[in-house]
Amino acid sequence: MVDSELLRKDKNCWQGMTEGEKKEVFEFCEDYKDFLSVCKTERECVEYMEELAREEGFKSLSDIRKEGRKIRQGDRIYINYRGKAFLMFVIGEKDLQEGLNVIGSHIDSPKLDLKPSPLYQDEGIVLLKTHYYGGIKKYQWTTIPLALHGIVVKKDGEIVKITMGEDPEDTVFTVSDLLPHLAKEQMDKKLGEAITGESLNILFGSIPVKGEEDDKDKNNVKIAVLKILKEKYGIEEEDFVSAEITAVPAGAARDIGLDRSMIGAYGQDDRVCAYTSFRAILDVKLPQKSCLALFVDREEVGSMGNTGAQSRLLENMLAELLDLTPEGCGDIRLRRTLANSKGLSADVTAAVDPNYENTHDKRNAFRLGNGVGIVKYTGARGKAGTSDARAEFVAEIRDIFNSEGVIWQNGELGKVDLGGGGTIAQFMESYGMDALDCGTALLSMHSPFEISSKVDVYMTYRGYKAFYIRGE
Numbered sequence: 515m516v517d518s519e520l521l522r523k524d525k526n527c528w529q530g531m532t533e534g535e536k537k538e539v540f541e542f543c544e545d546y547k548d549f550l551s552v553c554k555t556e557r558e559c560v561e562y563m564e565e566l567a568r569e570e571g572f573k574s575l576s577d578i579r580k581e582g583r584k585i586r587q588g589d590r591i592y593i594n595y596r597g598k599a600f601l602m603f604v605i606g607e608k609d610l611q612e613g614l615n616v617i618g619s620h621i622d623s624p625k626l627d628l629k630p631s632p633l634y635q636d637e638g639i640v641l642l643k644t645h646y647y648g649g650i651k652k653y654q655w656t657t658i659p660l661a662l663h664g665i666v667v668k669k670d671g672e673i674v675k676i677t678m679g680e681d682p683e684d685t686v687f688t689v690s691d692l693l694p695h696l697a698k699e700q701m702d703k704k705l706g707e708a709i710t711g712e713s714l715n716i717l718f719g720s721i722p723v724k725g726e727e728d729d730k731d732k733n734n735v736k737i738a739v740l741k742i743l744k745e746k747y748g749i750e751e752e753d754f755v756s757a758e759i760t761a762v763p764a765g766a767a768r769d770i771g772l773d774r775s776m777i778g779a780y781g782q783d784d785r786v787c788a789y790t791s792f793r794a795i796l797d798v799k800l801p802q803k804s805c806l807a808l809f810v811d812r813e814e815v816g817s818m819g820n821t822g823a824q825s826r827l828l829e830n831m832l833a834e835l836l837d838l839t840p841e842g843c844g845d846i847r848l849r850r851t852l853a854n855s856k857g858l859s860a861d862v863t864a865a866v867d868p869n870y871e872n873t874h875d876k877r878n879a880f881r882l883g884n885g886v887g888i889v890k891y892t893g894a895r896g897k898a899g900t901s902d903a904r905a906e907f908v909a910e911i912r913d914i915f916n917s918e919g920v921i922w923q924n925g926e927l928g929k930v931d932l933g934g935g936g937t938i939a940q941f942m943e944s945y946g947m948d949a950l951d952c953g954t955a956l957l958s959m960h961s962p963f964e965i966s967s968k969v970d971v972y973m974t975y976r977g978y979k980a981f982y983i984r985g986e
């Protein structure tokens with residue numbers, strides 16, 4: 515569908531696209547924007563994906579087990595893992611022992627989590643204490659409208675879902691900042707120190723309860739706020755201890771630019787790769803090798819925990835899958851399945867920002883609009899803390915993309931000595947499989963309003979689909 519002259523890297527994808535192709539890009543991105551606007555936590559992503567997967571013929575592994583049958587070619591299977599991680603399999607023609615084509619992304623994003631005891635009153639205002647999650651530039655999270663998303667689990671186990679601040683009619687929340695007139699001391703501080711973690715407190719209410727003594731240091735506003743929480747959600751102050759409520763930027767994903775070529779939204783790291791790999795696996799019918807779309811949590815804080823990529827999640831779930839094959843699981847079958855698999859670690863990378871050009875080696879940098887990005891290695895300062903994809907595997911992916919008309923680019927996150935980052939590639943490789951970082955380049959990564967190019971989003975989807983269908 516793309517002009518053969520464009521089957522080369524480092525080309526602007528819009529060039530040479532027909533009007534029909536452009537239309538396809540824009541339509542795909544409308545669906546992607548809807549996903550971003552609704553799914554702002556890992557739990558919401560899992561819920562969204564489970565519902566759509568079922569509509570597309572995926573069955574839960576536990577349902578298949580209950581049917582008492584073995585899995586077979588063409589089966590579409592999902593696993594909802596504790597509501598925070600998600601796996602989707604399409605069973606192919608080859609034996610599972612020959613490995614799967616795995617695309618692994620993460621569905622957590624930087625955010626402001628409420629502390630276990632968040633509510634307090636100060637100066638006649640009730641605020642919520644937060645503990646930020648992931649790498650944020652704290653100043654970016656002040657003076658913007660915030661929404662609250664999450665769940666509260668009451669002591670009897672009842673789960674109360676919370677979403678406040680997304681409907682245009684809803685109230686929103688915010689972290690205040692100092693006026694410039696009084697900010698001399700603050701402005702003299704380093705950017706990273708001017709806003710502290712303990713000052714990221716969210717405005718939550720200011721009307722005192724009637725009849726109580728009017729004293730700004732009393733809890734008269736807090737009592738009133740707790741009353742509203744009880745009436746609207748049936749929750750009490752102690753319930754916050756067993757809650758996961760997070761503050762995220764409020765509002766829907768938006769188009770950016772006169773030509774509407776870009777998307778601005780919270781959480782594109784890494785929901786752009788999650789959504790595109792989700793859409794890609796929905797398109798797979800009967801592949802040669804079985805396919806797996808893996809969506810994990812906890813990446814932004816190091817992939818620890820039972821829903822993160824460092825856990826035995828993938829291994830355990832593959833064992834469950836193999837258990838339902840006629841040959842059963844068995845240790846060696848599980849090990850071979852893992853080691854013979856091939857993976858794309860689907861995560862975002864950084865595009866050259868015209869406002870900050872000096873942070874990149876321009877000869878090894880990603881640019882908005884130049885297609886899906888391939889990152890041979892991530893890490894920081896001397897390739898530390900990263901896997902480094904084998905050249906043979908990079909060649910395989912390059913060949914697949916070229917033969918399927920997927921426009922791609924390659925590069926590094928930024929200049930060698932400036933910093934760096936990691937992805938789940940190394941945890942995928944720990945099973946013995948080859949894994950390559952491959953995803954969309956963003957501007958303003960980890961900010962409340964991350965920016966992607968629509969054509970890169972679309973090429974990421976095309977690249978993932980090509981890997982599922984063509985990967986050997």
Ligand code: MN
Nearest residue numbers: 783784861862
């Ligand atoms: Mn990421």
Ligand code: MN
Nearest residue numbers: 783784814960
């Ligand atoms: Mn990240």
